[in-house]
Amino acid sequence: MLETLSERVTDRSYRCAEIMKDPKNHSQFGNIDNLLSQIDNKYLLVNVARVRAQQLVNHTEPLVEGSNPEKAVSTAFAEIEGNKLDITMDENAV
Numbered sequence: 090m091l092e093t094l095s096e097r098v099t100d101r102s103y104r105c106a107e108i109m110k111d112p113k114n115h116s117q118f119g120n121i122d123n124l125l126s127q128i129d130n131k132y133l134l135v136n137v138a139r140v141r142a143q144q145l146v147n148h149t150e151p152l153v154e155g156s157n158p159e160k161a162v163s164t165a166f167a168e169i170e171g172n173k174l175d176i177t178m179d180e181n182a183v
Contacts, residue, residue: 127169141165
């Protein structure tokens, strides 16, 4: 018996919601609260991770042990969490 598209979407959305409720599934990037304690602005956090991930993709040496070169964003978040990066923000920048 074929399912309708809406039944498949609803089922998939339900399964995704159940996965997101499980705290074990959030460990890929570490604890977000801990990352936000390092950088208290979530937009700055995302931009720092983006810039650092791009540097890693361009073959900059990672600052944490055991990093996977194919997971630049995870490595960037691990470096932020490990306080390995010197992050300063120009207060005069707009």
